Amino acid sequence: QKEVEQNSGPLSVPEGAIASLNCTYSDRGSQSFFWYRQYSGKSPELIMSIYSNGDKEDGRFTAQLNKASQYVSLLIRDSQPSDSATYLCALSSGNNDMRFGAGTRLTVKP
Amino acid sequence: DADVTQTPRNRITKTGKRIMLECSQTKGHDRMYWYRQDPGLGLQLIYYSFDVKDINKGEISDGYSVSRQAQAKFSLSLESAIPNQTALYFCATSDPGQGEGNEQFFGPGTRLTVL
Numbered sequence: 067q068k069e070v071e072q073n074s075g076p077l078s079v080p081e082g083a084i085a086s087l088n089c090t091y092s093d094r095g096s097q098s099f100f101w102y103r104q105y106s107g108k109s110p111e112l113i114m115s116i117y118s119n120g121d122k123e124d125g126r127f128t129a130q131l132n133k134a135s136q137y138v139s140l141l142i143r144d145s146q147p148s149d150s151a152t153y154l155c156a157l158s159s160g161n162n163d164m165r166f167g168a169g170t171r172l173t174v175k176p
Numbered sequence: 177d178a179d180v181t182q183t184p185r186n187r188i189t190k191t192g193k194r195i196m197l198e199c200s201q202t203k204g205h206d207r208m209y210w211y212r213q214d215p216g217l218g219l220q221l222i223y224y225s226f227d228v229k230d231i232n233k234g235e236i237s238d239g240y241s242v243s244r245q246a247q248a249k250f251s252l253s254l255e256s257a258i259p260n261q262t263a264l265y266f267c268a269t270s271d272p273g274q275g276e277g278n279e280q281f282f283g284p285g286t287r288l289t290v291l
Binding site: 070074098100107108109110111112115154156158164166167168169 | 216219221266278279280281282283284285
């Protein structure tokens with residue numbers, strides 16, 4: 067079992083829809099959770115971080131964390147073609163051990 | 177100006193050659209990292225450094241070495257490049273004193289091809 071699991075996709079949604087990206091993890095000691103967006107050939111860009119159970123909203127993005135079920139998700143409302151990218155889930159237990167999932171490729175169709 | 181820079185951005189080399197990838201940052205962060213990214217495998221940590229005197233191996237350090245010349249500079253070397261080291265290499269920085277967690281900030285990447 068991988069430490070950080072993501073559906074590789076591609077996930078395709080129409081413009082204006084909600085995109086839902088999911089991530090599960092195996093280390094219950096994980097404390098910090100991150101979502102990075104990576105455009106093809108570019109570097110990962112941090113878009114959300116979450117540390118407590120529940121929801122955290124930032125503009126069109128909402129991160130959801132459930133430590134008991136060991137999953138973290140990212141919702142993108144009103145999806146735009148410019149949101150088309152690979153989304154990387156990452157987590158850390160606080161000991162400088164950031165682990166990344168392989169990413170989910172999202173395509174938003176106009 | 178970019179906060180984290182990497183040179184070169186692209187490099188093609190031959191098997192057995194020694195290669196150095198350089199990373200510089202102006203963010204003032206103490207922690208620096210080197211990752212490689214292969215299609216479908218996500219980011220894998222090669223080495224990381226908490227400060228100039230601290231170097232640590234990551235999950236895939238074999239075949240690589242690093243040098244932390246200053247707080248702002250962290251270099252990755254491939255002593256004798258082999259084709260399966262063909263990948264996209266990223267440098268990243270972080271400062272646990274900023275923000276709530278160990279958010280990492282990435283350079284633009286170096287695409288390395290070993291023939």
